[in-house]
Amino acid sequence: MAVEKKKPVCALCGQAVEIKGFDLKTETGKLSFCCAGCLSIYPLLNDNKTLTDSIQTKKKR
Incomplete structure (x- = not known):
């Protein structure tokens, strides 16, 4: 029997996080967000819960 890993879900919308x-x-x-x-929307809705300079996005090559 294969064990399937659960993918993390988006903290805002609940969709699976496919892209790290x-x-x-x-x-x-x-x-993590999808x-x-x-x-970008999460900090607007939860301003007092985020840390400054903490947004980390995937870097382009």
């Missing part, structure tokens, strides 16, 4: 690199540090730990849109 959209992370945000908060007072309670690191959150896309840049969710990553």
Whole structure:
């Protein structure tokens, strides 16, 4: 029987996180997001819970 790993879910919309690199540090730990849109909206809705200069996005080559 194969064991399937659970994919992390987006902290904002609940979709599976398919692409790594959209992370945000908060007072309670690191959150992962499915896309840049969710990553950018989360701090607007939760201003007092995010740490300054903590948005980490996937770097372009």
